[in-house]
Amino acid sequence: MVMTLKITAVAVAVGIVWGTLLALMRMSGFKLLAWLAASYVNLFRSIPLVMVLLWFFLIVPTLLINLFDIPRSSDTRLVSAMVAFSLFEASYYSEIIRAGIRSVAKGQMGAASALGMSYAQAMRLVILPQAFRNMVPLLLTQGIILFQDTSLVYVSSLADFFGAAYRVGSRDGRLVELLLFAGAVYFIMSFLASLLVKHIQKRKTA
Amino acid sequence: MNYHWNWAIFLAETPSGSTTYLGWMLSGLEVTLALSLSAWIIALLVGLLMGVLRTVPNRWLSGIAALYVEVFRNTPLLVQLFIWYFVLPEIVPPSIGDAYKALNPFLQQFLAAMLCLALFTGARVCEQVRSGINSLSVGQKAAGLALGFTLPQTYRYVILPVAIRIILPPLTSEFLNIFKNSAVASTIGLLELAAQGRQLVDYTAQPYESFIAVTLMFMMINTVVMILMHRVEKRVRIPGHMSGGQ
Numbered sequence: 001m002v003m004t005l006k007i008t009a010v011a012v013a014v015g016i017v018w019g020t021l022l023a024l025m026r027m028s029g030f031k032l033l034a035w036l037a038a039s040y041v042n043l044f045r046s047i048p049l050v051m052v053l054l055w056f057f058l059i060v061p062t063l064l065i066n067l068f069d070i071p072r073s074s075d076t077r078l079v080s081a082m083v084a085f086s087l088f089e090a091s092y093y094s095e096i097i098r099a100g101i102r103s104v105a106k107g108q109m110g111a112a113s114a115l116g117m118s119y120a121q122a123m124r125l126v127i128l129p130q131a132f133r134n135m136v137p138l139l140l141t142q143g144i145i146l147f148q149d150t151s152l153v154y155v156s157s158l159a160d161f162f163g164a165a166y167r168v169g170s171r172d173g174r175l176v177e178l179l180l181f182a183g184a185v186y187f188i189m190s191f192l193a194s195l196l197v198k199h200i201q202k203r204k205t206a
Numbered sequence: 207m208n209y210h211w212n213w214a215i216f217l218a219e220t221p222s223g224s225t226t227y228l229g230w231m232l233s234g235l236e237v238t239l240a241l242s243l244s245a246w247i248i249a250l251l252v253g254l255l256m257g258v259l260r261t262v263p264n265r266w267l268s269g270i271a272a273l274y275v276e277v278f279r280n281t282p283l284l285v286q287l288f289i290w291y292f293v294l295p296e297i298v299p300p301s302i303g304d305a306y307k308a309l310n311p312f313l314q315q316f317l318a319a320m321l322c323l324a325l326f327t328g329a330r331v332c333e334q335v336r337s338g339i340n341s342l343s344v345g346q347k348a349a350g351l352a353l354g355f356t357l358p359q360t361y362r363y364v365i366l367p368v369a370i371r372i373i374l375p376p377l378t379s380e381f382l383n384i385f386k387n388s389a390v391a392s393t394i395g396l397l398e399l400a401a402q403g404r405q406l407v408d409y410t411a412q413p414y415e416s417f418i419a420v421t422l423m424f425m426m427i428n429t430v431v432m433i434l435m436h437r438v439e440k441r442v443r444i445p446g447h448m449s450g451g452q
Contacts, residue, residue: 046382046428047421048389050400055421058413148282154393162285176293183285190280 001185003078004161007150011085012143018086019093024123026098037094044091049152056084057156077158081150089146096142100135101127137201144193148186161185215412216419227406231416234402235423241319241398242388246381248324253331258361260336271332278329283390286326291318291394312396319391327384334376338369371442378435385427399423 025037044052060080104127112122132139151162159167162182169178216228225233259271278286291314295303306314342365350360392401403420407413 043425046386047424048386048400050389050392051403051417051421051424054400054404055417058417144280148280151282151284152390154284162282166288176296179285179288179293183281183289186282186285187277187280191276194280 001161003159004147004150007078007081007085007153007160008143008147010082011089011146011150014082014086015089015093015146016097016139018090020097020128022090022094023097023101026094027101041091041094044088045095049088049149050155052088053081053084053152053155056080056087060084077153077156081153081156081158085146085150089142092142093139096135096138097131100131100138103134104130133204137197137204140193140197140200144190144197147193148190151186209414211415212412213415215410215415218410221409227410227416230402230406231399231419231423234397234399234420237316237397238385238388238399239427241316241323241391241396242385245320245323245327245388246384248320249327249331249380249384252325252328254335254366256328256332257335257339258366260332261339262357275329275332278326279333283322283326283387284393287319287322287390287394290322291315294318315391315394315396318394319388319396323384323387323391326387327380330380330383331377334373334380335369338373339365341372342368368444371444374435374439374442378432378439381435382428382431385424385431389424 022037022041025033026041028034057077057080060083061076064076064079108126108130109122112126113119117125150160153160154163154166157163165178165182166175169175172178216231217226219226220230256271256274259267260275262268295306297303298306306317309317346364346368347360350364351357355363388398389400391398392404395401397405399420403416406416410416
C-alpha cells in the first residue's frame with residue numbers, strides 16, 4: 001500500500017504542476033508553444049496507460065544509465081513508474097486546469113491588466129487562485145482515478161498493493177480471497193474519497 | 207545510444223512460420239477491435255438501463271443502480287478483470303464454472319475481458335445517461351405524463367431521445383476509453399494489440415519498432431472513432447435545438 005500511495009502522491013504533485021504549465025502553454029499567445037502542448041496532451045490521451053507504462057519501462061532505464069553512471073542491474077522500475085504516471089496524468093490534469101482557467105470570467109484578466117499587472121502577475125495572483133478553487137473537486141476525482149490506475153504497474157511486476165495481494169494469493173493458493181480483499185480495500189478507500197469530494201462540492205455551492 | 211533500427215522486422219517470418227510479425231500485429235488489432243466493440247454494445251445497453259433506473263421514482267430500483275455504479279467505479283479495472291477471470295469461475299455453481307474452464311483459453315480470456323470491460327464502462331455510461339436525463343427540465347416529463355403517456359412511454363418517446371443526443375460527446379470519450387482500457391486485458395494473457403507488441407519485443411528484441419507500431423495503431427483507432435462520432439452527432443442533431451452541439 002505504501003508503494004501505491006507513493007506513486008499516487010508523486011504523480012498527483014508532478015502532474016498538477018506540469019499540467020498547469022501545459023495548460024498555460026496551450027492558452028498562451030505563442031503558436032509554437034500552444035501547438036507543442038496540444039500535441040503532447042493529445043498524444044498521451046490517445047494511447048492506453050498500459051502502453052505508456054511499457055514505453056517508460058523501456059526508455060527510462062536506458063536514459064538513466066546513459067545520463068547518470070549507475071549500475072545496469074539497479075532497479076529503476078519505481079522511478080520509471082513515477083515518471084510514466086506523472087507525465088501521463090499531466091495531460092489529463094492540463095485539460096482540467098484549462099477548463100478551470102476558462103471558467104474564470106474574462107473581465108478578471110482585463111481588470112488585472114487595468115490595474116497595471118503584467119500577464120504573468122495576473123495569471124499568478126488573480127486567475128489561477130480562482131481557477132484552482134473551482135477545480136478542486138475535479139482534481140480530486142482525477143486523483144481517485146489515478147489511485148486506482150496505479151494498480152497497472154502490475155505490468156512491470158512492481159509490488160504495489162495489488163501486485164502484493166496477487167503474489168501472496170497465488171503463493172498460498174488463496175487467490176480468490178486475496179483478490180476479493182484487494183477489491184474491497186480499493187473500494188472502501190475510493191468510496192470514502194469520493195464522499196469527501198461530494199462534501200467539498202456541496203460546501204462550495206452552499 | 208546505439209540502437210539498431212530495423213523496420214524490416216515486421217515483414218520477417220515468425221518462428222512458427224505461418225505468418226509475419228506484421229501478421230501478429232494485425233491479429234492483435236483484430237482482437238482489440240472485436241473485444242472493444244462487443245463490450246461497447248453491452249456497456250451501452252447496461253448503461254442505458256441502469257441510467258434510466260437511477261432516475262425512476264422507485265427507491266429500490268434506483269438503489270440497485272446506484273450500488274452498481276459505486277462498486278464498479280470505485281475499484282480498479284485491473285482488480286475487476288482479475289476477479290472476473292480468476293475468482294468468478296470458482297464461486298459460481300460448479301457446473302457453470304467447469305463449463306467455462308472447458309472452453310479454449312482464448313475464449314475464456316476473451317469472455318472475461320469482454321464482460322469486465324462492458325460492466326466497467328456500463329457504470330460510466332450509466333452516470334452519463336443519468337446526468338443527461340437530469341439536465342432536461344422536469345416539465346418534459348410532466349408534459350409526457352399529462353399527455354397520457356405511461357412512465358415507460360414518456361422515457362421512450364420524450365426523455366431519452368433528447369437525453370441521448372445531449373450526452374453524445376461524453377459518450378464519445380467513453381467509447382475512446384474502452385479501446386484504451388482493452389489494453390488492460392493483456393494482463394490476463396489475451397493476445398490483443400498491446401500483448402502482441404510485447405510478444406514481438408520478446409521474440410525480436412526490437413522494442414522501439416514494435417511499441418511505435420502499437421502506439422500508431424491505437425492513435426489510428428482514436429482518430430477513426432472521433433471522425434465517426436462527429437458524423438453521428440451531426441446527423442442526429444435536432445435543428446434549432448442545442449445550437450452548439452459540441
